[in-house]
Amino acid sequence: MKIPKPFSLPSRLPALRFSWSAYRLALLMLLLTLVVGLESEGAPPGALKTGVDRQVADLRFDFLGWEAEALWGKLTLWLLQPQRYMTEADRSRFVRDWVERVSQAQRLEAKIADAYADPSVQDPFQATAEVRAEKDRVRWEIAVRQPIAEAIIEEQVGVVLARDASGILGQPAPPVGIHITPLPHVLIISPRERITVIQQAELVPGLTADRADALERQIDRAFNVSSLVTPIGGMSAWPAMVLEFPSLEWWTEVAAHEWTHHYLYFFPLGWEYEDNWEARVINETVATLVGWEISRRTLVQYYPDLAPSEEPWAEEEEESSSPPPPPPPGTFDFAAEMHETRVRVDQLLLQGRIEEAEAYMERRRQFFWEHGYHIRKLNQAYFAFYGSYAAAPVGAAGKDPVGPAVRRVWRMTVRDPRRFLHQVRGVTSLDALLQLSGE
Secondary structure, eight states, rough: OOOOOOOTTGGGHHHHHHHHHHHHHHHHHHHHHHHHHTOOOOOOOTSSHHHHHHTTTTGGHHHHHHHHHHHHHHHOOOOOOGGGGGGGGHEEEEEEEHHHHHHHHHHHHHHHHHHHTTTSOOOHHHHTTTHHHHHHHHHHHHHHHHHHHHHHHHHHHHHHHHHTTTTTTTEESSSOOOOOOOOOOEEEESSSSSOOOEEEEEEOOTHHHHHHHHHHHHHHHHOOOOEEEEOOOOOOOOSSEEOOOSSSHHHHHHHHHHHHHHHHHHHHHHHTTTTTTHHHHHHHHHHHHHHHHHHHHHHHHOOOOGSSSSSSOOOTTTTTTTOOOOEEEEEEEEHHHHHHHHHHHOOOOOOTHHHHHHHHHHHHHHHHHHHTTOOOOOOOHHHHHHHTTOOOOTTTTTTHHHHHHHHHHHHHHTHHHHHHHHTTOOOHHHHHHHTTOOO
């Protein structure tokens, strides 16, 4: 669809100033709501939550410390806002340059890591002296430019959201906020007899594989559950936490994805995220669809050469019970193989064959490993986490009917983010979703 010509920021300055107090008020209300939402009644002694909290007490992510630092950085930039006096072309060039510096830093870091792993390098510290100096210089340049780059991406995504999804006085409601940062690991806990999230905890960034494995074993033995410690790509704090990855498509998509979570927080679909598995899957699938579409529109408007040419998911009758078509000979289709795995696991668990399902998942994990997909652990918690993202026709969600129903509503609204969000924001169950989608 056609996108209006980008506006010139200086010409809109009076309107932006007029609405800035309302924008700050909306942000303050959002932050207060999020803080209040963190308060909850403690679980009774001996309950799973209490026991898990004790197990991870020394590994908990410091949200308050992170929020204080991130918000201070955002406030400092708000007082100056140098990006508001840049032309749109200069803003886009600034972001592109910053993305390239991130990519350069990661290439240098990979070169250093290779030197330390290369047995032919006798003194890797000395051999990488110049590379490390260059990496430090580039990292400093990235850190200096990051607040401005984040602000530009926020405003570019925000323009599209305000126009096409939800806005007040020309500003997105709620406001867009991102901060590229090391992300916490997430501990996911599922029952062994079925696939669903019954407990989640955010842990410190950089958790090593051996520490994660030890924690999972400890929790599994203590509570007879299935657990997984996994990295994530984004988290809907405010500003949203975003993983450093040198891709504008990635950053715009995650910004819009996490904004959708912020938006839904003010409606029933967001209220029931923690306690209602169906609402969680609907919520994550909605955020994935809206995030991808808003990212596409943002790239078309500001970075047209980077915009994808087509949607990532086919338009076939996804709810069909027939298996996905086989890949071409000699290729490995990870999504299709994971779909097949999830379907079989659901069948075994439904029959009460828990140990058989777990043995099957371990065999499949080794199968994935042999094909280059190094999954550390494949269990019920893995599917509980990755299966909640059901926007794609095949994958870890298996035959969960929530994903196809959400996608039907998405097509019914002609992929209009505003109409779509209005339709689904009050839907918290599969029955209501099926009714909405005409089933």
